[in-house]
Amino acid sequence: MSEVRLMTPLTGSEIRASFSRREQRDLKLPNLTAVDWSNLDFLGWRGPGTELAFVVFDWKESLKGITFRYNKGGTSNQRMTMMCSWCKTLQSRDGIQLYTTLKSDGNKSMGDYLCRDLQCSLYVRGIDLPATARMPESISVDKRIERLRENVQTFYDRLASF
Numbered sequence: 001m002s003e004v005r006l007m008t009p010l011t012g013s014e015i016r017a018s019f020s021r022r023e024q025r026d027l028k029l030p031n032l033t034a035v036d037w038s039n040l041d042f043l044g045w046r047g048p049g050t051e052l053a054f055v056v057f058d059w060k061e062s063l064k065g066i067t068f069r070y071n072k073g074g075t076s077n078q079r080m081t082m083m084c085s086w087c088k089t090l091q092s093r094d095g096i097q098l099y100t101t102l103k104s105d106g107n108k109s110m111g112d113y114l115c116r117d118l119q120c121s122l123y124v125r126g127i128d129l130p131a132t133a134r135m136p137e138s139i140s141v142d143k144r145i146e147r148l149r150e151n152v153q154t155f156y157d158r159l160a161s162f
């Protein structure tokens with residue numbers, strides 16, 4: 001069982017505190033009034049006017065924040081289908097973004113191909129559907145949620161030991 005929990009409503013200062021001091025300098029908070037917390041395994045958003053994206057989740061009753069960098073540049077093959085590494089949703093190429101963490105040691109950095117809008121929680125619940133829906137999964141929503149949480153946890157684990 002994953003130890004990542006369903007999100008509870010957070011304030012801006014709680015979100016800020018889940019990032020390192022260095023990350024807080026670049027942090028752009030999302031519009032929290034628009035967030036429906038009841039369906040979120042993590043809160044993910046792209047920082048307006050930046051090439052940074054942010055993810056916050058609740059693991060072992062403490063909030064973890066991850067800062068990602070992404071490249072706004074165009075994509076090469078729009079017809080290609082790709083899969084989100086966390087929620088396993090199939091998206092068209094422009095529905096998927098390579099998100100890379102800021103942590104790097106010169107030529108090594110960590111990243112994953114994720115849903116561009118970081119709304120994985122809504123995709124696993126069938127609340128949001130990808131633009132090009134195909135091959136519905138045969139596993140239950142509960143299992144998809146559990147798998148998403150495990151993937152978020154595993155990513156953070158890898159990042160912490162990177």
Ligand SMILES: [Zn+2]
Binds near residue numbers: 087088119120
């Ligand atoms: Zn996803």
